Amino acid sequence: QKEVEQDPGPLSVPEGAIVSLNCTYSNSAFQYFMWYRQYSRKGPELLMYTYSSGNKEDGRFTAQVDKSSKYISLFIRDSQPSDSATYLCAMSPVSSASKIIFGSGTRLSIRP
Amino acid sequence: EAQVTQNPRYLITVTGKKLTVTCSQNMNHEYMSWYRQDPGLGLRQIYYSMNVEVTDKGDVPEGYKVSRKEKRNFPLILESPSPNQTSLYFCASSLSAGKAGELFFGEGSRLTVL
Numbered sequence: 001q002k003e004v005e006q007d008p009g010p011l012s013v014p015e016g017a018i019v020s021l022n023c024t025y026s027n028s029a030f031q032y033f034m035w036y037r038q039y040s041r042k043g044p045e046l047l048m049y050t051y052s053s054g055n056k057e058d059g060r061f062t063a064q065v066d067k068s069s070k071y072i073s074l075f076i077r078d079s080q081p082s083d084s085a086t087y088l089c090a091m092s093p094v095s096s097a098s099k100i101i102f103g104s105g106t107r108l109s110i111r112p
Numbered sequence: 113e114a115q116v117t118q119n120p121r122y123l124i125t126v127t128g129k130k131l132t133v134t135c136s137q138n139m140n141h142e143y144m145s146w147y148r149q150d151p152g153l154g155l156r157q158i159y160y161s162m163n164v165e166v167t168d169k170g171d172v173p174e175g176y177k178v179s180r181k182e183k184r185n186f187p188l189i190l191e192s193p194s195p196n197q198t199s200l201y202f203c204a205s206s207l208s209a210g211k212a213g214e215l216f217f218g219e220g221s222r223l224t225v226l
Binding site: 004006008041042043044045046049088090095096097098103104105 | 217
């Protein structure tokens with residue numbers, strides 16, 4: 001069983017919809033949670049970064065962590081075609097770049 | 113412009129022919145690392161470097177070598193490439209190893225080994 005599980009998709013939604021992307025994990029030691037966005041033929045870029053449980057909001061994006069369920073989510077409000085990309089969740093037990101474990105990514109397509 | 117630059121972006125080679133993928137960052141970052149990305153497996157860390165002359169194995173180091181002689185450069189060396197090393201490779205950097213999550217990635221190097 002992988003430490004981090006992520007539905008590969010693809011997920012296709014109409015423009016303006018609310019998108020929910022999710023990851024589950026098995027290691028209860030994870031404390032740092034990240035979401036990266038990867039456009040086609042590009043490297044991943046950090047989108048959201050949270051520590052421990054709770055919500056974090058940045059514009060149209062909200063990251064949610066539920067450590068009791070070992071479940072993290074990324075919500076995108078008012079989705080745009082420019083949000084079409086692969087979204088990777090990532091997590092780490094400590095504040096160390098060398099310990100980050102990535103999910104395999106969910107491919108998202110926003111239909112105009 | 114702050115960036116991580118990888119070369120080559122695309123390469124087709126044959127089994128056993130040594131190759132080097134270069135990585136350079138212009139952000140004065142201490143931490144650098146290499147990942148490979150394969151369908152269904154996500155990003156897996158090959159090697160990382162906390163600082164100059166300090167390198168360590170990641171999760172999938174077999175068949176790869178690295179060196180960190182200068183702060184800005186972190187080349188990935190495949191001494192004798194094999195077909196199972198066909199993959200998309202990413203170099204990443206961070207201001208320090210303690211900055212979990214704040215990784216800056218290059219644009220990737222797609223390698224095919226025949």
